Amino acid sequence: MAAAVQQEPAYVLHRRPWRETSLQVDVFSLNAGRLSLIARGASSARSPLKAQLQPFQPLLLDWTGRGDLKTLTQTDVRPGPVLQSTTALYSGLYVNELLQRLLPAADPHPALFAAYIDVLAELAVTTDVEPVLRRFERAFVDALGYGFAWDRTTDTTAEVESGKHYCYDPQQGIVQTQGEHVRLRGLPGETLLALAEGDFESLACRRIAKRVMRVLVDYLLQGKPLHSRTLFSHGRHQPTERNE
Known part of the structure; x- marks a missing residue:
């Protein structure tokens, strides 16, 4: 008998056509983690699902099935923040792509789910997205097991000075010596200490945090590009130091 899930909090990360009239929807859920659902008939003109299954929309989903592709049986739309600006929208697509591409399937992360709710709420109201993205990236890499301390070196266990x-x-975190996998050098100790205190606002911290997180994300992607970055760099939106 197929397993049934009801009223599971979830968000759509990505969707694509499936067969003639259906959609395959990748979602991030509270208790089931990342998974793929088949929304049967969702592409037909009479189905409300195509409008309901939108990125960034809080949902309560029912599904059934035991395989990798489960079948969506019910969708309830909940109120939530709206990403209206282009910068917020592209930033949200970046966050979604990280989850879709790098988060292991069927691996629940309740703390990361809470961080995702927070990042959408913040993106909906701020014009300064960079600190918001850096904080989410920290929660994301922690969930993947690649978290590190800004204020301690892993090769010597000494405190940063x-x-x-x-x-x-990217395999160790902050280090004192230049080993085989070192990607960034010359990181000021005072900036690392400020980042350890949660400062993602000052210019120096913004620059270092962005460089470090980009190196780590690129390492996790194994050289594959992020489509959301292309949106910023190919003229649809002029990127600035404050964007992803």
Whole structure:
């Protein structure tokens, strides 16, 4: 007998056509993690599902099935924030792509789900998206097991000191010596200490956090591009230092 799930909080990450009149929908849910659902008939003119199954829309979903592709049986739309600006929209697509591409399937992450709710709420009301994205990236890499301390080196276990410079290795975190996998060098100790205190607002912290997180995300992607970055760089929106 197929397993049935009811009223599961979830968000659509991505969707694509499936057969003639259906959609395959990748979702991020509270208790089931990332999974794929088949929304039968969702592409037909009379179905309300195509309008309901939108990214960034809070949903309560019912589904059934035991395989990799489960069948959506009910969709309830809940109120939620709206990403109106182009910058907020592209930033949300970046967050969704991270989850879709890198989060293992069927692996629940309730804390990351809460962080996702928070990032959508913040993107809906701010014009300064960079600190918002950096905070979500921190929660994301923590969930994947790649979290690290800004204020301690992993190769020597020593505390980071102001006035000294350090390196970043995506396999280890902040390091003192330049090993084989070091990608960034010359990171000021005082900036790392500020980041350890949660400062993603100052210019120095913005720059270092963005460089470190880009290196780590690129490492996790194994050189494959992010489509959401292309939106920023190919003229649909002029990127600035404050964007992803």
